[in-house]
Each structure stands twice: as structure tokens, then as C-alpha cells.
Amino acid sequence: xxxxxxxxxxxxxxxxxxxxxxxxxxxxxxxxxxxxxxxxxxxxxxxxxxxxxxxxxxxxxxxxxxxxxxxxxxxxxxxxxxxxxxxxxxxxxxxxxxxxxxxxxxxxxxxxxxxxxxxxxxxxxxxxxxxxxxxxxxxxxxxxxxxxxxxxxxxxxxxxxxxxxxxxxxxxxxxxxxxxxxxxxxxxxxxxxxxxxxxxxxxxxxxxxxxxxxxxxxxxxxxxxxx
Numbered sequence: 001x002x003x004x005x006x007x008x009x010x011x012x013x014x015x016x017x018x019x020x021x022x023x024x025x026x027x028x029x030x031x032x033x034x035x036x037x038x039x040x041x042x043x044x045x046x047x048x049x050x051x052x053x054x055x056x057x058x059x060x061x062x063x064x065x066x067x068x069x070x071x072x073x074x075x076x077x078x079x080x081x082x083x084x085x086x087x088x089x090x091x092x093x094x095x096x097x098x099x100x101x102x103x104x105x106x107x108x109x110x111x112x113x114x115x116x117x118x119x120x121x122x123x124x125x126x127x128x129x130x131x132x133x134x135x136x137x138x139x140x141x142x143x144x145x146x147x148x149x150x151x152x153x154x155x156x157x158x159x160x161x162x163x164x165x166x167x168x169x170x171x172x173x174x175x176x177x178x179x180x181x182x183x184x185x186x187x188x189x190x191x192x193x194x195x196x197x198x199x200x201x202x203x204x205x206x207x208x209x210x211x212x213x214x215x216x217x218x219x220x221x222x223x224x225x226x227x
Contacts, residue, residue, distance in 0.1 A: 011023065011024040011025070012045065012048055012049060012052065014045070020041050020042065020043060021041070021042050021043070021044060021045045021047070021048035022039055022040065022041055022042075022048060023039065023040045023041075023042075023048040023049065023051060023052030023055075024037045024038065024039045024040075024052075025037065025038055025052060025055060025056055025059070026038075027059060038055060040052050040055055069112070070112065070113050070114070070152075070157045071109065071110055071111065071112055071113065072104065072105070072108045072109050072110070072111050072112075072113055072116065072145075072148075073105050073109035073110065075113050075148055075149075075151070075152050075157060076100045076104065076105065076109075076148050079147075079148045079151045079152075080093065080096070080097060080100075083151055084096060095140075096144050099140055099141055099144045100144055100148075103124075103128060103141045104124075104141060104144065104145055107124050107127070108120060108124060108145075113149070113152055113157050113158045114157070114158055116149075116158075116162055117162055118162040118163075118165045118166050120162070121142065121145065121162055121163045121165075121166035122166050122167060124141070124145075125138055125141070125142055125166060125167070125169050128141060128169075129169055135169045135170060138169040139168060139169050142163055142166065142168060142169065145163045146161055146163035146164050149161040149162065149163050149164070150164075179204070184204050187200065187204070188200065188201060188204070199213055199214075202216075
């Protein structure tokens with residue numbers, strides 16, 4: 001049944017078959033001059049009004065109406081077939097496909113691109129980190145999805161890239177282990193007479209990393225100050 005609408009709401013009505021609220025707005029005309037309509041759906045009238053206002057605002061800003069029929073899997077497949085395989089090396093394209101097939105499609109593949117949220121991406125990132133994947137691998141998953149969504153924007157499938165709005169994965173910094181004074185003395189005693197005794201003593205006394213210590217030259221030694 002159709003209902004009276006407030007200013008700026010577009011056409012709001014409730015479908016008798018399932019009582020869902022629908023909002024419709026004209027987005028153009030076909031070749032025969034008939035109006036083309038875009039419809040949003042919601043359980044409540046208020047939610048339908050909110051979705052319709054967002055759609056109208058996107059149209060007013062010059063963005064195309066998103067294609068609600070395209071799934072994440074379909075977008076990824078079309079992106080690989082029509083774009084990626086002509087843009088990157090075969091090895092890179094194969095790596096991207098593996099990331100998509102093993103990590104993105106099983107979790108989000110059936111979801112419609114237009115319905116994907118930043119929370120969905122954050123949840124995917126969290127689950128992948130919890131599963132034991134490295135931060136770099138999870139970052140690659142996020143990057144592949146983000147690139148696909150960028151292409152979806154160019155094709156008019158979606159109006160924003162929610163993956164780029166998600167939080168990039170970061171590793172938890174682990175504090176390095178340090179020796180106690182007693183442990184340091186025990187180590188030096190054990191190294192007495194060893195050819196690297198002086199090297200380890202120097203590292204312990206001034207806190208040099210291994211690479212820094214091995215990179216020292218005689219020119220780095222200041223005889224006047226004894227350092």
C-alpha cells in the first residue's frame with residue numbers, strides 16, 4: 001500500500017506480500033522514455049526513509065546508483081578477468097586470485113557489494129589475525145578487497161570503498177629480552193678466551209645490536225674519549 005510521504009522522502013510504500021517498506025526514486029529514463037526507478041528495502045518505514053535519503057544524496061552528488069545485484073565474488077571475478085590480468089604480472093595476478101579464493105570469497109563472497117560495511121571488513125581482518133595469519137598476509141587480504149572495491153566504484157557498482165575505511169592490521173610489538181647483571185656476568189665468564197669475547201662485552205656494555213656491532217670500524221673509535 002502506498003502512503004503519504006514527507007518532503008524529501010521520495011516514494012515510500014509498504015509491500016503487502018511481506019510487509020517490508022520500500023522506497024523508490026527515479027534515476028533516469030530508458031530508451032523508450034520510461035522512468036527507471038531504484039528501490040531500497042527495509043523492515044521499518046524509518047529505515048526505508050533513511051536508505052532512500054542516502055541514495056538521493058548520492059544521486060544529487062553525481063554518484064551513480066549502486067547495483068545491488070552484484071556480489072563480492074562476482075565483482076572479484078570480473079575485476080580479475082577484465083582488469084587485473086592486463087595490469088600486473090601473471091605471478092601477481094595468481095597471488096591475488098589465491099588471496100581472494102582462500103580468504104575473501106569464503107567469508108564475504110555471497111554478500112552483495114552494495115551491502116558490504118566497514119564492520120564486515122574489520123570483522124574479517126580480526127578473524128584472520130585470530131586464525132594465526134601474519135600481519136602482512138592479512139594486510140594483503142585487505143588490499144586485494146580494497147582494490148576490487150575501487151574498481152567497483154569505477155564501474156558504478158558501489159559508491160564508496162569500505163575496505164579503505166577499515167583499520168589496517170598491525171602487529172603487537174613484543175618487548176625484547178634483556179639480561180640481568182648476573183646473567184651478563186655469567187655470559188662473559190663463559191666467553192672468556194673466546195675470539196668474540198670483546199665483541200659481546202662491547203654489545204653488553206653500550207647496548208649495540210648485532211648488526212651495529214659487526215659494522216664497527218676502527219674509525220668509529222675515539223681514542224681521546226676511549227669510546
